[in-house]
Amino acid sequence: MKEDTLLDESLQKLYSPSDFRKIGHQLIDVLADHLDQVQSQEERPVIKYQDPEEELVYWKADMSSNTDMMDFYQKILDRSIHVHHPRYMGHQVAVPSIISSLSGLVTDLLSNGTGVYEMGMASNALERIVTDFVAQKIGYGSEAAGFLTSGGTLANLTALLAARKAKAPSSVWEEGHNEKLAVLVSEEAHYCIDRAARILGFGAEGIIKIPSNKSYKIDTSLLEEYLENAKNKGLNVIALVGCASSTSTGSYDDLETLASFATNNNLWFHIDGAHGGGVVFSEKYKYLTKGIDKADSVVIDFHKMLLTPALNTALIFKNSEASYKTFEQKAQYLWDSQQSREWYNSGKRTFECTKLMMSLKVYSIIRMYGEDIFEKNMDRLYDLGKVFAKLIKEREGFELLINPEANIVNFRYTDIPSEVINTFNSKIRETLLLSGKFYIVQTMIGEERYLRTSIMNPLTDKEDFIALLDEIQKIAHTLI
Ligand SMILES: Cc1ncc(COP(=O)(O)O)c(C=O)c1O
Structure with a gap:
């Protein structure tokens, strides 16, 4: 048995400093553009929802497509949910600060x-x-x-x-x-x-x-x-x-x-x-x-x-x-x-x-x-919860579950017969998801279906809440 071993060129490439520099620079540019777009362009979707089976088919086909890595990363960005979007108000995942991601x-x-x-x-x-x-x-x-x-x-x-x-x-x-x-x-x-x-x-x-x-x-x-x-x-x-x-x-x-x-x-x-x-x-x-x-x-x-x-x-x-x-x-x-x-x-x-x-x-x-950055973020998100709750209370056809202590706000659309209220609110949430304009989730409180938002992004603003309520109202009128 031969005991010598040769280092395959591709194994050496795995650790190439010059490749790292080149790809890294390109990737940072792609990510910075992405951040800029999701933060500043409201019409850009928070999520482009795909059926899971179609998503799988898509990625299986990708294996045999071209090898350009920036093309791959761009596809990942396009096919992922964007927590940096101010209209992301869904599950409780932090919007990572850029320095934290770079430390990653x-x-x-x-x-x-x-x-x-x-x-x-x-x-x-x-x-x-x-x-x-x-x-x-x-x-x-x-x-x-x-x-x-x-x-x-x-x-x-x-x-x-x-x-x-x-x-x-x-x-x-x-x-x-x-x-x-x-x-x-x-x-x-x-x-x-x-x-x-x-x-x-x-x-x-x-x-x-x-x-x-x-x-x-x-x-x-x-x-x-x-x-x-x-x-x-x-x-x-x-x-x-x-x-x-x-x-x-x-x-x-x-x-x-x-x-x-x-x-x-x-x-x-x-x-x-x-x-x-x-x-x-x-x-x-x-x-x-x-x-x-x-x-x-x-x-x-x-x-x-x-x-x-x-x-x-x-x-x-x-x-x-x-x-x-x-x-x-x-x-x-x-x-x-x-x-x-x-x-x-x-x-x-x-x-x-x-x-x-x-x-x-x-x-x-x-x-x-500085140390107080966590305090600023907590205060902003919890304050925003109160701003949103107030807007819901003031709006006809909406019901706020409780005054929020935190940044989690539950509410529902009520201007419909009570026997369909649960399915109707689920339908609203589904329509929102498919539109990609906002990302919110839903929860059951006892037997009742509520729309659930967690305000995670300090860049979310009062205007985003107003736009969300307007959109829900529009969807409700279309569904009726
Ligand atoms: C109160 C509470 N505890 C625990 C968890 C689970 O934490 P993790 O998702 O970090 O495992 C969650 C997640 O939403 C939570 O809200």
């Missing part, structure tokens, strides 16, 4: 795995700075610490794993469950909490959903009763989860009351602030999370309200010790001892082994625009 280019080139210190010296140090900054904004003391992880779903799961470690019998990590464990949460919580509890082996019975009040906040007067019922059924309730805010309506649970209840009943208190936890940066809106500093753990997504590309989530613990205990496992090839508390080996505390260099995308925003 750096991190994707360096690809430092970050889980161990040597595989991400800068990114681990920056992660410490960024998470300490968040901990301080939450109002935690010097015992607090956290890390960045890949999304709110994973962060909530990790927090509940830490809760289990802290509150369930200590053998659970080695031997599995010997008793039924459970968690208390609002019925309005994001589905990932339900999913996390099931992944943890709690089963359907172990996710106890407490009804919400008319503001879609957990009804705290029911806590005692639900906890007692659970105990009577033989469940060991280990945690209470608060929403800051909920996904459907952007409602903030009464965190102060939840915190006292958790303390009095020896429960781990976790706050899912994936969406609205960012108000800790805002002097104007931080009252919404009063009591957050009493939580054992808090999740805040940077990729929702805090200007980074997805995914980028902070999970912060009131007591850093708990974060080290979550995964007590040996990994000899990574580090000598799981017991030593090394903040710089972030993989000791995260679900991920190889981890994205998320910290750069946060740090670069703070470095370039």
Whole structure:
């Protein structure tokens, strides 16, 4: 057998600095033009919706088409939704700041795995700075610490794993469950909490959903009763989860009351602030999370309200010790001892082994625009929510679900017989989607269909809301 090997020319090309420079310059130009167009040309669609099967056929054909990469990137742009468009008001995805996206280019080139210190010296140090900054904004003391992880779903799961470690019998990590464990949460919580509890082996019975009040906040007067019922059924309730805010309506649970209840009943208190936890940066809106500093753990997504590309989530613990205990496992090839508390080996505390260099995308925003940029963004988006709600209330034929606390505004068109109101509003949303002029979503509140907007783009303005309501009215008249 021949043991020599020749480097194929195309393998060398994969890493050509001159190709990188040439293609990179071209690509930045394409992206800058794209940004300019989606931000300034209202007639440019937010989305050119395609049927999924047709989309697949299109891309299968692309494989055999020409190899020009700018042509390929342009097609990707044309066939993707544009969160930078001021008329994007759909799901909760941040409109990434340009510096954060450019940092993404750096991190994707360096690809430092970050889980161990040597595989991400800068990114681990920056992660410490960024998470300490968040901990301080939450109002935690010097015992607090956290890390960045890949999304709110994973962060909530990790927090509940830490809760289990802290509150369930200590053998659970080695031997599995010997008793039924459970968690208390609002019925309005994001589905990932339900999913996390099931992944943890709690089963359907172990996710106890407490009804919400008319503001879609957990009804705290029911806590005692639900906890007692659970105990009577033989469940060991280990945690209470608060929403800051909920996904459907952007409602903030009464965190102060939840915190006292958790303390009095020896429960781990976790706050899912994936969406609205960012108000800790805002002097104007931080009252919404009063009591957050009493939580054992808090999740805040940077990729929702805090200007980074997805995914980028902070999970912060009131007591850093708990974060080290979550995964007590040996990994000899990574580090000598799981017991030593090394903040710089972030993989000791995260679900991920190889981890994205998320910290750069946060740090670069703070470095370039200053600490108060998150506050400005939160204030702008929450203020816009109120502006839009007022316009809806003033408009005949429309109904606002509730005065929004956050930037999530639910409403519906009502100038039609009540028996068709749900299907009619769905049809409105579908027509809007196909037109591409705006991107909004829909939700069910009880049995009722509502149009749902999350105002994510600080460049969205009052004129865009007026245009949206005009367009809905026009569609409604056509449909009738
Ligand atoms: C309140 C809340 N928690 C968790 C999540 C899930 O976060 P991610 O999409 O980052 O996994 C969401 C997503 O919308 C959310 O709104």
